Amino acid sequence: MTSRELVALQFDYHDHAYHDNLSTLLSLIRQSKEDAIVTAPELCLTHFSYHDMHQAALFSQQALAEILPLSANRIITFTMIEERDGTFYNSAKILHHQKIFYAQDKVKLFPLGEEQQHFSPGKRENIKIITIDNIKFAILICFEIRFAALWEQVKGADIILVPALWGKIRKAQFQSITQALAIMNQAFVIASDASDEDSAAQSAIITPFGESTSDDSKAFLSLDADLKEIKKMRRYIDIGLS
16 A cells, blocks of 8 residues: 545535536546545535436436546545436445446435435445455445444445535534544544535544544645555554454
């Protein structure tokens, strides 16, 4: 593993035109280095769009064609509304080498919103660690970070990606949980949150030691990370992850 730029995006896409959201996403991704690891907020193209799920899913598929070229060397993660066989999923995508390298549907749907009325949950067994460029990645989508059992499934990942759309009134909880996720897993965490008036705007890049880079006023957060810190931390305090 070598040094890589880790990037967490943070922007307002609620009640914005889908094309405007796509333009914002593309512009922010282009600010990153060509080999960066970029995470964008949950459903950053369309928000939840319960009023027109079919159109949101259709647009998300069309948007992929514009996002994929930026993943030639970058690793780009976000979630999108996807329709399969008449059923809608909140599906995370990892893009790399201009293709969908990995996909994972959201398993834990937020009960205080309307997610359970509009989305079908993914399968828990599909939450797993994958390897890209000799780096072990895992994804937990927003509400999923609250479940200790899911932490067990991502144990051993080098970088945990957290695309989120987290409520402002629970901002401190998001900060605490994502920081603990990094410390307990001795891994980097890239947490990307929305920044509309109802969202926490608590995007952060957290090191295996628990140090956090965050700024709720910025749309683009980055850290030039020495990924050797992962092995150093796991050897320094050996909890069985080395």
